Every structure is written in structure tokens, then in C-alpha cells.
Amino acid sequence: MRPLPWKLRYALVGLAGVASLGLISLTVRLRSAAIPEVDVVRASKTSKDLDTGTISVRGYIVPHHRIDVNSKVTGRVAWIGVEKGDNVNAGQVLVRLEDDEFRAQVQQAEGVVANAKAYLEELEKGPRPQEVAQAQYSLDQAEANMHEAAVTLDRTRELVSQGLFSRQALDDATTKYQTSEQQVRYLEQTVQLIKIGPRPEEIARAKGSLLQAEGQLAYAQSQLDVTVIRAPVAGTILERTVEKGELVTAQFATGADDGPQGSVVALADLNDVRVALDVPQSEFANIHLKLKGTVILDAFPDQKYQGVISEISPEASSDRGTVRINVRILGADSRLRPQMNATFQFSIKKNKGTNSEPSGALVPAGAVRDRQGKKVVFIPSMAKCSYVKYTSWHNAPTAYSSKDWMTVTASLHPI
Numbered sequence: 001m002r003p004l005p006w007k008l009r010y011a012l013v014g015l016a017g018v019a020s021l022g023l024i025s026l027t028v029r030l031r032s033a034a035i036p037e038v039d040v041v042r043a044s045k046t047s048k049d050l051d052t053g054t055i056s057v058r059g060y061i062v063p064h065h066r067i068d069v070n071s072k073v074t075g076r077v078a079w080i081g082v083e084k085g086d087n088v089n090a091g092q093v094l095v096r097l098e099d100d101e102f103r104a105q106v107q108q109a110e111g112v113v114a115n116a117k118a119y120l121e122e123l124e125k126g127p128r129p130q131e132v133a134q135a136q137y138s139l140d141q142a143e144a145n146m147h148e149a150a151v152t153l154d155r156t157r158e159l160v161s162q163g164l165f166s167r168q169a170l171d172d173a174t175t176k177y178q179t180s181e182q183q184v185r186y187l188e189q190t191v192q193l194i195k196i197g198p199r200p201e202e203i204a205r206a207k208g209s210l211l212q213a214e215g216q217l218a219y220a221q222s223q224l225d226v227t228v229i230r231a232p233v234a235g236t237i238l239e240r241t242v243e244k245g246e247l248v249t250a251q252f253a254t255g256a257d258d259g260p261q262g263s264v265v266a267l268a269d270l271n272d273v274r275v276a277l278d279v280p281q282s283e284f285a286n287i288h289l290k291l292k293g294t295v296i297l298d299a300f301p302d303q304k305y306q307g308v309i310s311e312i313s314p315e316a317s318s319d320r321g322t323v324r325i326n327v328r329i330l331g332a333d334s335r336l337r338p339q340m341n342a343t344f345q346f347s348i349k350k351n352k353g354t355n356s357e358p359s360g361a362l363v364p365a366g367a368v369r370d371r372q373g374k375k376v377v378f379i380p381s382m383a384k385c386s387y388v389k390y391t392s393w394h395n396a397p398t399a400y401s402s403k404d405w406m407t408v409t410a411s412l413h414p415i
Contacts, residue, residue: 054347055286059277061297061340063268064328067233069094070263072226073102074249077242082265084240088231095264097227097248106224109217116210123206126197135194139187146180153177229264238338239266273332275307275342278322286348287312287325293346295329297336306330307344 075097082094156173159165242248242264250262275295279287287309295307311326327344329336 054345055283056343056345057277057279058341058343059275059327061273061329061336061338061342062276062326063238063270063338064272064274064326065233066238066266066268066338067235068263068266069229069232070250071095071097071229071248072250073097073223074247075099075102075227077244077246077248077264080240080242080244080264082237082240084237086237088235088237088267090231090234092231093228094231095229095242095248097229099224099227102220102224102227105220106217109213109220113210113213113217116206116213120203120206120210123198123203127194132191132194135187135191139184139191142180142183142187146177146184149173149177149180231267233267233269235267235269237265237267239263241265268338270334270336270338271332273329273336273338274310275327275329275344277325277327277344278317278320279325281316281321281323283348284316284323287323287346291346293327293344295327296343296345298341298343299337300335303335305332 077095078098079096080094082088088094153170153173153176156165156170160167160170248262248264289309289312291309293307293309295305297303297305307327307329309325310328313324316323
């Protein structure tokens with residue numbers, strides 16, 4: 001048999017090789033249907049240590065400072081000049097009480113002060129010249145009487161010795177002289193004291209009496225002044241609790257409708273309002289002073305206000321398991337009203353792991369494959385292809401690293 005030409009032999013060998021390769025490829029595809037086809041993508045770096053979330057806490061609006069204006073004295077309302085919802089200025093008159101009794105007490109105290117003041121001035125100025133002259137005249141008269149009594153006594157003693165007067169006449173003359181002599185001594189001391197003036201202790205006592213009287217006058221005047229009740233600060237009237245003719249007091253107020261009332265009005269500055277919130281104790285670690293967030297009112301759901309935590313209660317509520325906080329509303333306007341329901345929303349970052357937990361890479365969800373019941377991600381390599389074990393953590397696919405594996409976090413959404 002004639003051998004085939006060499007060109008034909010090469011052609012047949014080539015056809016056989018192509019057929020063999022096709023058969024091998026078909027066999028591999030039929031036996032390896034479980035091998036997935038994947039696209040090579042670049043993963044983005046991520047970390048699972050921090051997880052950001054939003055917390056919403058319900059509360060209600062309260063004025064930062066609510067003032068219940070009370071009466072300091074007991075009296076009946078003679079006039080009231082505000083209504084609920086009125087805006088008032090600091091010092092504006094709100095209520096007037098009947099004041100006849102208090103005016104009388106002031107007048108009485110003024111009289112006591114005038115009397116004490118006049119007496120002190122009298123002591124401080126000392127005796128008038130006329131008083132000194134009058135005392136001196138009395139002394140001179142007494143000395144003249146004493147001299148006359150002395151002459152009478154000498155004459156009577158001589159006549160008694162001659163037997164012309166009885167012994168009784170001598171005794172009478174002696175007594176008259178002694179009396180006039182004592183009168184002179186007394187008037188001499190009087191004139192001397194008048195010229196010296198009052199003692200310092202007497203002036204001090206008079207000053208003390210005047211000071212006491214002035215204090216009583218000041219107290220009476222203060223009682224009269226507080227019958228006019230004024231606004232302590234500028235604000236809005238929240239409540240009006242009395243009417244004309246009602247009795248008000250700060251000492252024995254009752255809750256009865258016809259009994260004495262302690263408060264006349266309540267007011268607050270509605271430009272400075274807070275949101276009172278009860279935060280669960282489980283979230284207490286995520287809040288701090290000056291933490292900012294968003295305040296949304298039920299009355300105006302489309303209007304959002306910025307808020308910042310301005311106060312955290314120093315104690316928690318064991319019954320409710322909460323901690324009370326106050327959030328200051330920035331840019332509050334006239335639409336805000338106390339007791340309106342409000343929600344405070346703020347973002348937090350929770351620490352979900354420790355420093356030993358690894359960071360990973362974010363890959364598309366389609367890159368995750370099943371391999372013998374386990375989740376894997378294929379890693380392209382110049383030398384070989386390796387895979388990474390896949391587990392689930394808080395509904396976020398996460399692959400932990402081992403000695404020879406690469407750490408990967410798979411996203412539930414395409415990147």
C-alpha cells in the first residue's frame with residue numbers, strides 16, 4: 001500500500017486533535033456544572049467595628065422656665081389685667097389687690113417713725129438757751145429762799161434763847177432752812193445736767209428706736225407694694241387662675257374652687273422651650289450633652305427643627321427604666337406650644353466588636369457562591385485560586401479570616 005502523502009498525514013492528525021479537545025471540553029462542562037462563572041470585581045475596604053443607626057424618642061414640649069406668680073399677702077383681687085395667651089413684659093402689672101388695710105398700716109408706721117425721729121433730734125441738739133435760763137432762774141430763786149430761811153433761823157434761835165419764842169418755832173425754822181438747802185442742791189445738779197446735754201447711751205437708745213420704727217415702716221410699705229402683682233420676666237400667660245373678687249394668699253391656699261388661691265397666673269418664655277424625653281437606659285451610653293438631632297412635632301410633621309441635648313437628669317427612673325433628658329430647640333418659633341407631642345431623632349454609633357476582630361472588604365452579593373453547603377468568595381490569583389469561608393453576622397454577610405484566608409465582608413446590595 002502506497003503511503004499517504006505527508007501533507008495529508010498532518011491534516012488528519014490536526015483534525016483528530018481538534019476533535020479530542022472538543023470532546024474533553026464537552027466532558028468537563030458536563031461533569032463540572034457546579035463550578036460557577038464569576039466576574040472579577042474590585043472589593044472596597046470596610047470595617048465592622050462600628051455600626052451607625054438612628055434612635056427616635058418620643059416626648060413633649062415644656063418651657064425651659066415656667067413661673068407660677070403668687071401673692072405675698074392675703075387679699076381680694078380688685079383688678080386683673082391679663083388674659084390667657086397674652087404676651088407681657090417684665091414689670092408689667094398683672095393683678096391689683098384691695099389695699100385699704102395696707103395703706104392704713106403704712107400711715108401708722110410713718111407716725112411712729114416721725115415720733116422717734118423728733119425725739120432723737122431733740123437729744124442730739126441738746127437743751128435750748130431758754131431751757132438753760134429757766135433752770136438757772138429756778139436755781140437762783142431757790143438760793144434766795146435758802147438765804148431767807150437761814151436769816152429766819154438765826155433770828156428764831158436768838159428769840160428762843162431770850163424766851164420770846166417757843167422751842168417749836170425753832171424746829172420749824174430749822175426744817176424750812178434744810179428744805180430750801182436741798183432744793184438748791186437739786187437745782188444745781190439740774191442746771192449742770194442741762195448744760196452737759198444727754199448721755200451718749202440715751203442717744204444710742206433713741207437711734208435704735210428710730211431704726212426699729214423705720215423697719216416697721218419699710219415692712220408695711222413692702223406689704224402695700226406687693227398688692228400690685230407684676231410680671232417677674234417677659235413671657236406668655238399660660239394660665240389665669242383668679243378672677244376679680246377672689247381671695248388670694250400664699251399661706252393657706254386650698255384646691256377648692258371657692259377657697260383662697262395661691263397662684264394668680266402662670267407664665268413662661270415660649271422662645272426658650274425644651275423637649276422633655278425619657279430615654280431607655282439601654283441607650284444611655286449613646287447620649288451626651290450637646291448631642292445634636294432633629295425635632296419633629298406631631299402638629300407640624302413637615303417642619304423639622306434642630307435640637308441639642310441641654311440637660312441630662314442626674315438620676316434614672318427604676319420604675320420606667322429610663323433617664324430623663326431635655327433637648328433645647330434651636331430656632332423655636334411662635335407655633336410651638338407647651339405639651340405638644342414631639343419626637344427627637346439622633347444618630348448613634350455602636351461598637352459591635354473588639355480590637356481583635358478584623359476589618360474586611362465589601363463585595364457584590366452576586367460574588368457569594370455555595371460550595372458544599374458553605375458560602376465562599378473566589379479570589380483570583382496568578383498562581384492559584386483560593387476561597388474564603390463565609391458566615392452571617394447581624395444579617396450582614398461577613399467572612400472571618402484564618403491563617404491562609406483573606407477577610408471579606410459581602411454586601412447584601414451591589415456596590
